[in-house]
Amino acid sequence: MNKEKIIIRDQLIETYADVYTKEVLDALEIMAPFNREVKKLMDIRMQRRKERAQKAIRIDFLNPEARIPGSDIRVKDARAGNFEGAMVPADLQRQWIQGTGPGAKPNAPLENSIRNVAYALLSGADGWMFDGEDALGQVNTMSLDNQRNLKLAIQRSPVFLKVAESVAAQMNAWSQSFFGEEKISDWRSQLDFTTKIFRARGLHLDDRHIELTGGISFSASITDLTLYVTNNYRALMDAGSSVVLYLPKIQTAEEAALWNRLITALENHLGLPIGTVKVYVLVEQLEATFQLMEIRAVLGKHFVGYNTGRWDYINSVSDALSWDPDFINPNIESIGMTYGYMRNYEDRVRRAVNTPDANGNYALWQGGMEPNIPVGSEAGVRSSMEKALAGAAREQREGASGKWVAHWKMVHIVRPVWQRVGEPNQMGRNFPPLGYSPEDAAGLVLLEEAPRTIRGARNLLSVGLQYGNAFGQGMQAAALKPADFFGNEDVLYLMEDMATGEIRLSILWEWLHKKAIITESDAASGVTAGDVFTLELFEQLLVEEYDKLLKASSKDVHESSKTSTLPIARRILEVYVKESTKIPWFIDLLNINLNNFSQKEAEKRIHMYVKQLKETGQRITANLDFSA
Template identity: 90%
Template sequence: MSKEEIIIRDQLKETYADVYTKEVLEALGGLAPFNQEVKKLMEIRLRRRKERAQNGKRIDFLNPETNIPGSNIKVQDARAGNFEGAVIPSDLQRQWIQGTGPGAKPNAPLESSIRNVAYALLSGADGWMFDGEDALGQVTTMSLDNQRNLKLAIHGSPVFLSVAERVAGQMNAWSKAFFGEEKITDWRSQLGFTTKIFRARGLHLDDRHIELAGGNSFSAAIADLTLYVTNNYRALMDAGSSVVLYLPKIQTAEEAGLWNRLITALEEHLGLAIGTVKVYVLVEQLEATFQLMEIRAVLGKHFVGYNTGRWDYINSVSDALSWDQEFINPNIESIGMTYGYMRNYEDRVRRAVNTPDRQGNYALWQGGMEPNIPVGSDAGVQSSMEKALAGAGREQREGASGKWVAHWKMVHIVRPVWERVGEPNQMGRKFPPLGYSPEDAAGLVLLEEAPRTIRGARNLLSVGLQYGNAFGQGMQAAALKPADFFGNDDVLYLMEDMATGEIRLSILWEWLHKKAVITENDPESGVKAGDVFTLELFERLLREEYDKLLNASDKDVHDSSKTTTLPIARQIVDVYVKDSTKIPWFIDLLNINLNNYNQKEAEKRIKLYVKHLKETGQRITANLDFSA
């Protein structure tokens, strides 16, 4: 492949010369030709989605007699473990608790922004997934600030160490009040305890700061992979640490194979042994659950484990079955990890990681996210922490080697669930082998009876609106709760990211366009059990929930957002839910309005996106404000 010229906007190459180093720019140029492959696979993804909708066809397993698309590995060999996998490195053998969150804050000076990294590395988590995707705001230059902060921390820069020392004191003050003891005894040594992990953006997103000569938008996945690994591999390896990534939003083994070629090409460019970079894969897409062993096989020596999350996965199931009038989700609160299709999804993942490869190696299963944070009334905190511990205990018993938390304060609350057991991981636990029958396929879209209520619809709307607003403010990870619980400290804020907004609007879209039946009387609205969720009802609830946000205190909804990003979030919710064409990603409409606070301009961009999607079948993913 020939190199293509990289264009970086608005003098950012100079402003972020410590991020866009000579070595990074050379690596970007070397990987740039893969950009065309990324675009092609994303076109195939959308075409597959459209064809399934048109033909009313559900996702199914691959033909075992064929090769995995884009590879020379036979499907049956992948399922049997007849491939070369990875030996789990020592610093990933025990990952009881992984924290997640971004390494930067929106519009913050360096010493404030980099505090995020200090909290993470002093938290006592076994690993921390520094997010470049769902939890990282993308306003202005946040993606580059994230990369800069991580590089400064990994290289032990004086500015980071100075901040870390101060943060350690503040964390100890909190832990002494909450636990009765300080948790950080030596802050310098504590910084080396946590394995650093980075989540790159998915193949479906474009970078906001890079284009190719000729105006072609550039894959955010390639940008994130290249910047993080190239800037940090030496320092990580010199410290005896692995170079570890989380790969999001993969739908097929063919897409995982492209990731594998990208990583291999970067390793070769940097002179690293193949398999130096290790990857977890987030199982966030329904289709991926039909190809788990195939994904393991094509990632080969890079693959170390799977993660089972909740919000993105529910969204993918909803989207994949948007054409099926009989498939209607209940209230989001009912769709936990033991619900119908979620239970079967988790079970397939644990069977897949415990299928040995050719060398007898197993892989890791990292459990899902704990969104609770211990901030609220005593009763509220106690109740929520009991739920958090119960959820962690369930995952440990089911075979997970650890789980995620969304806030540093949760690490020492949840970690003892695994600490008491004492085993570093649960790789190799015996489970039945994976099946590939029609019954197995049906289980992955299994609905079970659960409530569908007006209270549920209000919660979906309120949180969906708030996440859209938070996104526009640069806070893709935020602690939120439905407006009706503002001021009630017994109901805790949940620390979640953009994916929770995606699924809430997907469910509302289902309820409206599939004529969902409400299951309970609601005296406040006058809606009765058996009534259909109508357009008029949606518009009424949207008005009422939006007004609650406008009237909320600055603590819950920043006053400055009420005339800027909140009205735009409302426009997007209105269009997304009401349009008969199911838009693939709520985040698309938010992305094209980043750094835009003009409501008329937002309306113009939203119409442009919808028109383009309907006429071409393609999404708009480029930065509309890019200027070379």
């Protein structure tokens, strides 16, 4: 591969010299040629999506006799476990609870921003997935702040240790009030308890700070992989820790094979044995569930486990079947992990990780996200925590080796579910082998009867608007709830990230364009059970829910946002839901408006995106404000 010239915008190479070190810049130059492969696979992905919609084709299993694209492995060998996988390293053997969240805050000085990392590493979680993707804001230089903070924490810098000591005292004060005891006895030793994991951005995203010669946008996946591993592998390995990544939004084994080549190339460049970097894969896309063993096989010595989650996966199912007039999701609250297609998805994942590879190795299954936060009225917290524990107990019974929580306060509430059982993991549990029949395929898109209500539509709209607003403010993870429940302490805020925003708009799009039938009457909006969700109804509810946000206190909707990012969020939601050509990613429209507070400019950018998507089938993923 010929080397390509890396261009870093403005003076960031000097401002973030501790992130863009010479070693990192050398590695980026080596990795740059892979950018063409990423772009090619994303073009293939969009073409595949277009053809399925045009020809009304559902996703199906691969031909067992074929070779997996991008590899030398046959599909039938992958399914049979005839490949060399990875042994799960010691610090991943027990991952009862993994926390997740970003390692930086928007527009915050270092000592404030790095507190996020301190909360995580003092939480008592077995692992913490520091998010570079769905929960990390991308305004200004947040992605670089995230990398800097993680490097400082992993290297145990004085600034981090100072902050950690202060944070430990605060966390103990909360624990004393909630549990009746302190949870951190020795904050310094506690910092070594949690395995550090990093989630890179998906292949569908571009970095905001790097371009290649000629104004070619550069893969965020390559950027995140290169910066995190190159900056931290020595310190992690010197401390006896594994180098671990979460890989998101993979749709096919061909895309996973590209990830494998990326990781292998970086390991070779850094002089690391192949398989040094370990990866979990988030099963967030419907198509991936048709290729679980194939994905596992092509990642080979790097792969340690799958994670199942709710939000992104629902969105992917909705998007994959956007062409099908009969596939209409119910209220989002009805689509839990035991619902129709979700139940079958989870079952396939647990079967896949418990299929042994050629050396008898199994893989981990990490369960889904617990979005509740124990903040609210006594009754509200009690009710929500009961639901959280019931959900965790169900996943443990079903075979998960652990689950995620979205806030450090939840770690010691949920972790005892696995701690009481005492086994480090559930690898090797006996489940039936994976099937590849038409019935198996049908189960992955199985709808079950559930309500579609005006209350459900209001919840989708209100939180969708708030999320778009929070994104523009630099908070890609935010504690939100529908406006009708502002001030009601019995209804708790839930941690929402990019994935929850995506699915809310996707369901609204379905209801409008597929003429969803409302199942319950609603006197306030003049709707009778059996009525269709019309454009007029959508516009009426949008006006009403938006007005509630304008009248909300600054606690729920920052006053300054009501004349800046909130109206832009409204316009994005409106365009996304109304467009007959379904926009593939809500995040695209948000990303092209990052750091933009002009309604006029937002209109221009949204129009440009929609026009290009319709005329060429291409998304706009570059930073429109890039300045060399």
